[in-house]
Amino acid sequence: MTAFDSPAPPLFAARGLGFSRDSEIIFSQVDLDVGSGDALVIEGANGAGKTTLLRVLAGLLEQTEGTLSWQGVTLADGQRVAGSMAVLGHHLGLKGELTPIENLRFRVALGGLRHGMTPAIALRSAGLEGYADVPLRSLSAGQRKRTALAALLLSPAALWLLDEPYANLDREGQRVVDRMLETHCLRGGAAIFSSHGLFTPALSRMHTLVLSGVTA
Amino acid sequence: MAAALALLRRDLLLLWRQRADALNPLLFALMVATLFPLALGPEAQMLARVAGGIVWVTVVLASLLSLDALFRGDADDGSLDQLATCGQPLALLAGAKMLAHWIGTGLPLTLVGPLLAYMLGIDLATVPTLLLALALGTPLLSMIGACCAALTVAMRRSGILLALLVLPLTIPVLIFGAGAVDAAGTGGDPSAPLLFLAAGLALALPLAPLGCAAAIRIGTA
16 A cells, blocks of 8 residues: 555544543543544533533543544543643633733743744734733633633644633624634644534534434 | 743742732741740740740641642633643643742741741740751642642632641651751750751652642543
């Protein structure tokens, strides 16, 4: 077999992924493939296990069954390729006592900086121009969310794992997320994000994974 | 390493922005040390005899006071998830958290400890020993405490559980710390207990961050 016959392995893939907590099955037999340029939306009702699945993918929880692989290489339990993914959870990972720009600088120190990006540009792209020096605590929930989106823009990671990226945002903010996802995928990145289905993003290469809750 | 330094700088900045809260352990230590003469009576000789022990108990309890907050804030606002997923060695980041806790709690207590002892009428010749014992012992308290705090961070109300976990583990620090001061006060040689503290510190410096990183992984799961 020549190299032409075997397609490039997907960026991130899961086979037969399952997670149970105290013998209660949260999800099971989840297969997913995310290649460069793909966006995968995880849909499901409240409590269907979207957040848990994303935490397993991020390596914050260890799956109870199945395997994960990065660029075709199987990952050991809890192991992730350093700097390969950027995570945006329900809790944004920002400090209320710090200003958006201080928060972003810290995140850059942790996760690195995408080429050609600066915290100031990221804040502007997220629609937070003029709020750089206001303590995050005094911003609205939507503005805090936009700060977390700016942190995502700064990250050089190829794979984005986003839990409800559209929550708390106004229409303009939701368009910002759309634009970010579109640009990220066009640049060859990939994204996996959850949505409870109220807002349907318009992305070119989008796949959907529906979590039905009890799949056992 | 740069990430760990950034985390240390962030935690110190947070400490500075919340400096009223940061003073709590010091105020607590001052209050407790003031209560002992009231309860034991004002006999100068007796107080001077127990001053070292009182300061050590006070320091152990005061450092416990700020432990629950060490990872609580980071866990509640999702920062701990970011630390765990950012791809940096978690043990280094845990080490930075421990150092930040020590700078915020252990270091001020080390500096105030001799003052409290002086207030209780300790023999001035033993103050250098007390200072050295505190300088060796308080980093140990921060490191042991951080491991336990990371373990209990998943629990909403972990205050008393954290104390139950931490206090037995800090007993050796208390015994050797107070023992060193006692030996110096009674004309003995304090070097043996001080060396035990130093050995404990040398052991904990590489091991505690690793243990704390494992505890964070368990705590975030």
